[in-house]
Amino acid sequence: MWWRTAWMAVVACSMFGQSSEGVSAADVASNLKTIKSVGAEAKGNAAASRAWAELAKADAKSLPDILVALDDASPLAANWIRSAVETIADRELNAKRPLPIVDLEKYLAETSHDPRGRRLAFELLTRVDPKTADRLLPGMLNDPSVEIRRDAVARLLKQANELFDADKTDDAKPVYQQALTAARDDDQVQAAVKRLSELGQAVDLPRHFGFIQDWSLIGPFDNTGKAGFNVVFPPENNDDLTAEFKGKDQKVRWTKTFTTDNYGIVDLAKVQAPHKGAITYARAEFMSDKARDVDFRLGTPNSWKLWVNSELAFSREEYHRGMALDQYRVRGRLKAGKNVILLKVCQNEQTEEWAQRWQFQLRVCDATGTAILSTTRPVAEKKDVTSR
Numbered sequence: 295m296w297w298r299t300a301w302m303a304v305v306a307c308s309m310f311g312q313s314s315e316g317v318s319a320a321d322v323a324s325n326l327k328t329i330k331s332v333g334a335e336a337k338g339n340a341a342a343s344r345a346w347a348e349l350a351k352a353d354a355k356s357l358p359d360i361l362v363a364l365d366d367a368s369p370l371a372a373n374w375i376r377s378a379v380e381t382i383a384d385r386e387l388n389a390k391r392p393l394p395i396v397d398l399e400k401y402l403a404e405t406s407h408d409p410r411g412r413r414l415a416f417e418l419l420t421r422v423d424p425k426t427a428d429r430l431l432p433g434m435l436n437d438p439s440v441e442i443r444r445d446a447v448a449r450l451l452k453q454a455n456e457l458f459d460a461d462k463t464d465d466a467k468p469v470y471q472q473a474l475t476a477a478r479d480d481d482q483v484q485a486a487v488k489r490l491s492e493l494g495q496a497v498d499l500p501r502h503f504g505f506i507q508d509w510s511l512i513g514p515f516d517n518t519g520k521a522g523f524n525v526v527f528p529p530e531n532n533d534d535l536t537a538e539f540k541g542k543d544q545k546v547r548w549t550k551t552f553t554t555d556n557y558g559i560v561d562l563a564k565v566q567a568p569h570k571g572a573i574t575y576a577r578a579e580f581m582s583d584k585a586r587d588v589d590f591r592l593g594t595p596n597s598w599k600l601w602v603n604s605e606l607a608f609s610r611e612e613y614h615r616g617m618a619l620d621q622y623r624v625r626g627r628l629k630a631g632k633n634v635i636l637l638k639v640c641q642n643e644q645t646e647e648w649a650q651r652w653q654f655q656l657r658v659c660d661a662t663g664t665a666i667l668s669t670t671r672p673v674a675e676k677k678d679v680t681s682r
Contacts, residue, residue, distance in 0.1 A: 322356050325349040326363045329378075330371045342374055349378045354386040357418070358397040364411035376414060383418050393422055402430075409439035416442055435476035438662045447477045451485055458489060467493050474502070478663035480619055504657040504665025505558025506578045506635070509551050510535060513566060513574030516542040517640050522573050523597055523611050529575040529636065530601070542572055557619065558655040559593075562639060568650060571643040578635045580658060581669040582628040588666055590635070593621040594654040597640040602626050603633055613642045614649045620663070628658075628666075 328345035349360070360379055364372050386393060401407060402415045419426045427445070434446040450473040457466035467490070474486035474497065487497045500507055515527045528539040538547045553560050562574050590600060590607065595617040599609040608624040641652040658666045 319356070319359070322349060322352050322359060326360065326375070329374045330363065330367050332368070332371050332374065342371070346374050346378055350381040350385075352378075352382055354382060354391060354393050355397075357382060357394060358401045358415075361398075361401055361411045361415055362407065364408040365406075367408075372408075372410070376410070379414060379418075383421075387421070393418060395419065395422060399430075405438050409441065412439050413441045416445075435472070436662070436664075440478060440663070443476060443662070444479055444482065447473050447479075447482050450476070451482065454486075454489065463493055467495065471495075499556040500558050501667065501671070502665060503558070504659045504667060505553075506580070506656050506658065506668075507553050507558055508578060509553070509560055510548045510577045511551055511560075511562070511566060511574055512539070512546055512548045512577075513562075514542045514546070514569040514572035515539075515574075516571065517573045517642065518571040520571075520597075520611075520613075520640070520642050522571075523599075523640050527573065527575070527638075529577070530638070531604075533634065535577075542569065548577070555655075557593075558657060559653055560655070561653045562641075563650065563652040568652065570641065570645075572652075573638060573640045574652075576637045576639065576654065578656075579668075579670075580628065580633045580635055582630055582633060582666075583669050585628065585630045586666070587625065587627050587661075589659050589661060589663075590624040590626050590656060591620045591622065591659060591663075592624065592637075592654065592656050593617045593619055594639060595651045596654070597642075598654070599638040600624060601634075601636040603629065604636075609638075611640075613640075614644065614651075617651065617653070617655075619655075620657075625661075 325345040325348050329342045329349070332339060332342040352360070357379060360375060360382075364375055367375055383393060398415050398419055402412050402419065405412070416426075416430070419430075427449070431442075431446040431449050434442050435450070437443045437446065450469055454466045454469035454473060457463070457469060470486045470489050470493070474483065474490065477483045477486060483499070483502070487499065490497055512529055515525075516522050528537070532539075535548045538545050540546075551560060551565050555561075560576065566574055590602070592598065592600065595614050597609075597611045597613055600607045607626050608622070610622065635656070637654065637656065639652070639654050642649070658668075660666060
């Protein structure tokens with residue numbers, strides 16, 4: 295647990311002190327190795343505590359090398375390493391000694407490094423010189439670190455709001471558009487959309503996020519007693535969209551639906567009726583211009599399984615956990631041409647009001663949350679053609 299790591303760090307400080315005694319590069323590497331070997335259930339924590347105390351004595355020039363160690367550190371080890379970085383930086387800055395600004399900027403500029411490590415480097419740089427943010431953030435609108443990108447978008451929104459409040463709406467509009475293009479967090483997206491709407495520009499939110507809107511549905515199949523989650527129903531190995539199968543209470547066949555919800559939500563309780571102890575399959579075809587790695591980001595309060603091109607990508611048997619944007623992130627791969635996405639959405643038999651949601655949303659994007667769209671997706675907004 296993070297609190298245990300923090301407590302151990304405090305104990306280490308009191309036991310060993312924080313004086314800068316100069317630690318060799320070899321000692322830094324050795325201490326990092328010990329810290330990174332810490333295991334679950336506090337295994338290796340005593341050794342990590344001692345290594346942390348020695349690592350925290352390193353001088354500021356070691357900070358970039360220590361940050362690099364975050365790239366392949368476990369979450370627990372990363373807590374120790376970040377704590378050491380903060381301890382070294384606090385000591386050096388309090389003593390009016392400089393940090394290795396040039397090397398920290400080089401580390402920050404390499405976007406393949408750990409996002410939280412890069413964020414920490416950014417905070418150290420802005421702590422030394424607050425003007426660093428204004429200098430660096432304009433070039434970080436497409437940064438893979440969500441936190442750094444958020445700061446860059448916040449800066450743009452502030453600039454746009456100042457123009458808007460000064461009645462310079464023609465100047466504000468393109469700034470809001472730029473902020474929207476870069477934004478990944480829903481609150482920032484909504485802030486930009488609200489102002490663009492006031493300026494007379496409609497925004498296609500499903501397209502911005504990359505939500506799939508066109509689906510074929512079939513169901514319900516039986517999930518009485520939650521027994522259907524691991525049952526292989528016909529849609530899992532039969533791709534014939536004209537086929538008819540035995541469902542929960544009657545024969546079922548594929549039907550088309552198109553959601554106009556801004557967040558791509560398909561409400562199965564509305565388009566298929568509020569069945570209990572039931573399963574529906576949702577199928578979509580996604581045309582990709584090339585083979586590529588992608589994120590499949592799913593939100594649902596129900597149990598689910600996801601297949602991409604007949605390969606099981608991930609599953610989660612948990613009911614009524616709640617639903618949120620990008621609730622589940624599944625890394626996968628699209629092939630060039632047609633890809634088939636199949637989702638199994640399971641509802642149990644609970645009767646409480648809060649347990650009635652039977653719905654999902656799914657979007658395709660890259661690792662930074664940038665939408666990846668099917669090459670066959672229409673540019674113009676489609677009308678609601680939900681049908682049974």
